[in-house]
Amino acid sequence: MKKMYLSLVVGVGMLFSFQSVGLAQSDYPTLNQMTQRLQGVAGNGTATLKSLTKTEGGKDVWVLKIGKGDMDNKPGIAVVGGSEGFHVLSVELALQFAEKLVNENDAALDRNTFYIFPNMSPDAYEQYHASLKYERRGNAAKVDHDRDGRLSEDGYVDLNNDGLITMMRVESPMGDYMPAEDDERVMVKANASKGQKGSYMVYPESRDMDKDGKFGEDLEEGIAFNRNQTYKFPIFTPLAGDFAVSQAESRALLDYLFEQWNIFAFVxxxxxxNLSAPLKYNAGDAKKRIITSMLEKDVAINSMVSEMYNSTVSQKAFNQNNQGTDGDFFQWAYFHFGRLSFSTPGWWVPEVKGEDGKSSSSPEVNFLAWASENSVDAFVPWTQVNHPDLPNQTVEVGGIKPFVMYNPPFSEVAAIAQEHTDFILKLAEVSPKLEFHNLQTEKLGNGLTRITADLFNNSQLPTHSEMGEKSRWLRKVRVDINRETKDIMSGDKIKLIDKLGAYEKTTLSWIVKGSGNVEIKAGAAHTGIATLNVKL
Incomplete structure (x- = not known):
């Protein structure tokens, strides 16, 4: 049964109100500020704002649909933010893309439709602005993560009363952590093969309320959106849920997407x-019954789009090797939905080399070196505390502050958002585009006319991803000729074409009896519809 969605269209006056709020913004937005800005975008007239559902915490999950004319039959791009609650930059990049699209790039709407899901983790995102700040992933669902019959008894605890959840280190000859050689503030695992011996045990800042010797294993948060999808669902792991798509926000998004046949790509x-560095092809994994490698032709597309990204986005990735995790949305969009799927953090901590020209020993050491160079307050000094669960032991609390390694200072976001807006618009420009060429009509006598035309995909991208074609989920290109069946002496009144590659054509031909006009249409929702009018 189709869900009823809340539709929200706001007047132009709200847009002016939003702009004044936006000018004063100096930090990542609160949920209320985000909603006001979305309402401002909806006031443009080319956008519709809807709430897909409410989370366990009562927060709206919004979608903006932006376009003109027959939006459901134009190639669509979906832009998704907030797949991880601690990645607050992602929400701002999606928001600013929507604002720039309606205010500065109206021409892009002539050819494409855009779906913007700015924040898929609003419950977790709210922790950024809470009095106790920590990098939260899960929603507000009540979950017994350690399956001991009690809820959230081993969550984070602010042991040093600074309003931040960092780490705690415990001096112990049995510990497997040691201070990094190039920055003693950072704790790294000792490497026994190099003769190193640990001297600390390291835990998240928390208590052991159930006395099982573990810390922070039953968090006061529920299910993470980016672990709850169907591709490689990580069953029986924390934050994943009892089964895939178990949460309202996951279910509502997928229900909505399965009705949007025109989406051809996700960002x-x-x-x-997989944008600064494309995924690689693995022939063995691609031939398994359950495919776990991007297919070969789609890898080539990924490489082409990656080149487009790197030529548009000035910052180059450093130490970035996360090309997807089990249960995440980015991989679901490709492997289970058959669309081209691209993902980027939007920002990486730049590489900082020491005076000897060598790179840092770990991402954390590199980050702190960058933070020092840029006067970013990013570290809580290690401070001894009395820990009630670790009596007679030396316990210190400290470490890198939450959020700062994944989200740049807000003053840098505008430039980052502009480059990513430029990239998404470039991707939209190469969306599949069907055209008719080389029309020929030939009189055959006895009132018969042969019609011949080439259907051409005038794009660097094929009409279908290889995965979409293999899964048979993407609709085929359909060619219709609007004549009575008895008037078509040769050729198909309805013809289905599996796929047209980049700059590929197929020749179509009919023999039609009679005079007058013939209209031929070809396309699918995700390719757009090409129309050809023929006078017999």
Whole structure:
């Protein structure tokens, strides 16, 4: 049964109100500010704002549909933010894309439709603005993560009362952590093969309320959106849920997408990355019954789009090797939905080399070096605390502050958003585009006319991803000729074409009896519809 969606269209006056709020913004938006800005975009007239559902915490999950004319039959791009609650940058990039699209790039709507899901983790996102800040992933569902019959008894605890959840280190000859050689503030695992010996045990800042010797294993948060999808669903792991798509926000998004036949590509702002570095093809994994490698032709497309990304986005990735995690949305969009799917964190901590020209020993050391160079307050000094669960032991609390490694200072976001807007618009420009060429009509006598024309995909991209074609989920290109069946002496009144590659054509031919006009249409929702009018 189709769901009833809340539709929200706001007047132009709200747009002016939003612009004044936006000018004053100096930090990542609160949920209320985000909603006001979305309402401002909807006031443009080319956008419709809907709430797909409400989360366990009562927060709206919004979608903006932006376009002109027959939006459902124009190639669509879906832009997704907030797949991880701690990645607040992703929400701002999606928001600014929507604002720039309606205010500065109206021409892009002539050819494409855009679906923007700015924040898929609003419950977790809210922790950024809470009095106790920590990098939260899960929603507000009540979950017994350690399956001991009690809920959230081993969540984070602010042991040093600074309003931040960092780490705690415990001096122990049995510990497997040691201070990094190039920055003693950072704890790294000792490498026994190099003769190293640990001297600390490291845990998240928390208590052991159930006395099982573990810390922070039953968090006061529920299910993470980016672990709850169907591709490689990580069953029996924390934050994943009892079964795939178990949460309202996951179900509502997928229900909505399965009705949007015109989406041909996704751009997800998330920790995963296949844009600065494309995925690689693995022939063995691609031939398995359950495919776990991007297919060969789609890898070639990924490489082409990656080149487009790297020529548009000035910052180059450093130490970025996350190309997807089990249960995430980015991989679902490709492997289970058959669309081209691209993901980027949007920002990486730049590489900082020491005076000797060597790179840092770990991402954390590199980050702190960058933070020091850029006057970013990013570290809580290690401070000894009395821990009630670790009596007579030396316990210190400290470490890198939450959010700062994944989200740049807000002053840098405008430039990052502009480059990513430019990239998405470039991707839209190469969306599949069907055209008719080389029309010929030939009189055959006895009132018969042969019609011949080439159907051409005038794009660098094929009409279907290889995965979409293999899964048979994407609709085929359909060619219709609007004549009575008895008037078509040769050729199909309805013809289905599996796929047209980049700059590929197919020749169509009919023999038609009679005079007058003939209209021929060809396309699918995700390719757009080409129309040819023929006078017999």
């Amino acid at each position: 997800t702002f998330s920790p995963a990355n």
